Amino acid sequence: MKKIIIMGAGGHGQVVADALIQMDGATPVAFVDENRKLHGKKVMGIPLPGGNSAISTIEHDGIVLALGNNELRKRIFTELSDAGHSFFTVIHPSAIIAPNVIVGDGCMILAGAVINTGTVINDNTIVNTNCTVEHHNVIGPHVHIAPGATLGGEVTVEEEAMIGIGATVLPRITIHNRAVLGGGATAINDIPAGITAAGVPARVKDR
Incomplete structure (x- = not known):
């Protein structure tokens, strides 16, 4: 039985723990969290001995970064990787994943997610509850696809991008690095790097 540490004991962390x-x-075997009010307590019956520095004191086989913020999750993933730590991919048993899908290290694929043939999910990416990721998608590292989002075939989602709750991405669209597609939005064109788009069809939000 592999012993896994979950970093982050908030709502998302608890969903990951359930999976x-x-x-x-x-x-x-443990949560770690920087919230000092939680130190020494249990969350979902799982010990929370301290913050991130407590990792070195806990016997474990892998770590999951249950942090919704892509930038923070990437930074910690890089730091821990450089320090020689290993990551564990959590896949809820109700998720449906085609046999030839490639899933990277430290990913979180949660209840009801569907990932279809030919898709690549890179490291440290969240495919959240009831997402649909259609055939031959390429999902970059440190991405968050929020609950209920639907991605058509041959979609590309680049590093650190965020697809909001219930959003839709039409086939062959690219969501570029660090772009955000808002909740309920529909992307009918590529979304440029670093911007937020919302609405149906999705348009760049005023800054």
């Missing part, structure tokens, strides 16, 4: 509990062959 991990339901998996075979792995178990959450």
Whole structure:
């Protein structure tokens, strides 16, 4: 049984813990969180001994970064990778993943997600509850696809991009680096790097 540390004990972290509990062959042995009010307590019956520095004191086989903020998740992933730590990919047993899908390290694929044939999910990416990722997508590292989002075939989502709750991306669209597609939006054209687009069809928000 692999022993897994979950970084982040907030709502998303608890959803990830629930998925991990339901998996075979792995178990959450601890949360770590920078919120000092939680130190020394239990969350979902799982010990929370301290902040990130407590990782070195906990026997473990892998870490999951259950942090919704892409920039923060990327930074910590890089720091821990450089320090030699290993990451664990959590896949809820109700997720449907085609046999030839490639999933990177430290990903979180949650309840009801569907990932279809030919898709690549890169490291440290969240595919949240009830997402649909259609055939031959390329999802970059440190991406967050929020609950209920739908991506058509041959979509590209680049590094650190965010697809909001219930958003739709039409086939062969690219969501570029660090772009945000707002909740409920529909992307009918490529979304440029670093901007936020919202609405149906999605348009760049005023700054």
